[in-house]
Amino acid sequence: MDLTWSDEDEAFRAEARAWLSANVPAAPLPSGDTREGFTAHLEWETKLFDARWAVVSWPKRYGGREASLWQWLVFEEEYARAGAPQRVTQNGIFLLAPTVFEFGTPEQQERILPRMAAGLDTWAQGWSEPGAGSDLAGLRSAGVRDDERGGWRLSGQKTWTTRGAFCTHLFGLFRTTATSGPGADPAAGRHRGLTYFLVPLDAPGVTVRGFDRLDGDEGFAEVFLDDVFVPDENVLGGVGKGWQVAMATTGSERGLTLRPPGRFLATANRLVELARSVPGGASPALRDRVVQAHIDARAYQLFTLHQVSGMLRGRQPGPASSMNKLFWSEMDVRIHETALDLLGEGGEVDGAWSRGFLFSLSGPIYAGTNEIQRNVVAERLLGLPRA
């Protein structure tokens, strides 16, 4: 065991810190979940990419630095510490990209990854549908084979698509083998008849309607597909393999990549600063909650470091990533509730804490609700019987 960072990692940290402190915009950008803010954030992404900080762990030829997992964690710590802008490209670089690295053909990797890293293509996640949320395998948007043109025609509706109104592309799941009706393959089952598609949102037949989230930003979208042609080269991981490919993405989404610990360490530190600024000091009860935020953020960091140590020895977290998701999402709500209590009647004023509070409430819902995650922990880690 050695819980110190190597000289190399510290040098990496110093470089990241120096660059961030010289380049992070002094005034916060407008929310990346608005049209205007999205554009401002893309400019920031260009800056990150030009300095090779956009995708630090990626190969150099795609604009990365081939940084180790440790260095990636260090970078995320510094990024959050510096209060740098939200990553509007995150669903591409953190959710789709790991899947492309794992399942994509070399041609797909070359076509997709460099443009994604540079912020030229921005990716939205098209999984949920009006009728398929937690029960994702119940999705009904479907693809029909078009042999003549060598591809598929997609129809259906996706919803809750984050930043769908601003992104250029969608990665989504579609049913390609019917489970009932003529030509159906009931044996394929609900999970086996799905295919993972990469869809340009400017393709003919796509209609996107943005709508407001709880915070009033147009961060959600509905995506309607009406006989949208998608060529075979845009199938990721093979026809009928969509479920497997998608489950690889959920591992990233629940676990490390979407929510590295630096983010919560930074939030907890800001909470401590807020509490310190309370005239006369916080009440003992509130002070304890502030300290608990510090403890929890540290616990999440140590859990993650422990997990990464295992990963570097070939032990993949698998269903344990559900524990990460449960922990960070519930911690985030508690931290923000505590901040609002410290702010008292000032808490209703629109600002970083009130916005952060609203957003924290979505953590236990997206990336698989916490009820579903607890089922996963109980069934797959504790071995409790399915209902």
Added chain:
Amino acid sequence: MDFELDQEAVALLAAAGAVLDAEATPDLIRAAWPDGGQRLRPAGLEQVRKVWVTLADQGVVGALVGEDDGGLGLDLGHTVPLLERIGYVGLPVPAVETIVYAAPLLAAAGHPALPDMLAGRALVAVGTTTAAGKTLVPHGQQADLVILPEDRASPPEGGLRVFAAGELAWEPVTTVDGARALARLAGPPTDDAGTVLVRGPEAARAAADAAWWRAALGTSAVLVGLAARMLSITIAYVKQRQQFGVPVGSFQAIKHALASAHIAVEFARPAVLAAGWEQARFPADGLAAGPPRATQDAQEAQDATSVAKVLAADAARLAARASIQCHGAIAYTTEYDLHLFAKRAWALIPAYGDPTWHRAHLARGLGLRDATAGATAAAAPQQRAAM
């Protein structure tokens, strides 16, 4: 950065684990419980001692004692997995007090009882003073040697003493966990009793503080083990107990309660390991004349320990609560084994700083003022119980 256990820790656990798994059964814990007349049973205590001697043969007692003094020369971090296992099996001896608190002190003093201790023939208990000013000695009825940290100013020249159990006037106290063998000091030790371990009030305080922090860490490890044991008993039970024609473990309310408790345990464990590593690297003693950097590191080691103790104590409390509830009435009897572990956990949650004390300690380090207490919170360890 690397969270993988050191070879030494793995070897120590392997040596002791086999003995513990084979010998430290729930029946052994029951042997350490008093009979109906509330007297400890000599035959039972003898049985416990035999196991302790077998463990001592593996070098366990001298884990933190240098090789020149007949120990293994390991550091505190190496003992964490061992102590967790001791908690897991509920071994009814003052293991943390003997291995972690006392052994390094006796070794440093060249105390003549050290060989007996390393051979498993002498158990050491450590006294604590309650809010009401009473001195309680957990395992005092069972111990051969007793350290009373708060008494160290009594001898004329000042110092930290170790007493033979027979030198002290004490009375047995009935406890919730019958295996605690708790004794209450009936009167202060005489000036000429005991032998001095550390001479001089300053050095005595520093040594007792360091031992206290080591024991706080050791207790955290034991609590993680107890919590994990309670959950493993409960998981096995809910898989086989049937109601409404199905295992009760298939009910979501049960699954979610156990998933939450499991997460609390899994997030406490890396924090305890990390605190052990920090303490081993920056031992709190010997820093009186150290450079400022060393003082800061010692502070970090204490803070890491406070984080660990809060997480471990809260996890154990949650695990006990969830375990009892998920069992139903069977857990509400002393015939079923669960209570043996739950009661130990409840006894150890307040030991060596309860979660409130450790949160207050962290609050001070974070510069958080307490509105009611004024400047800072959290007194030195020795005043802990009086708070």
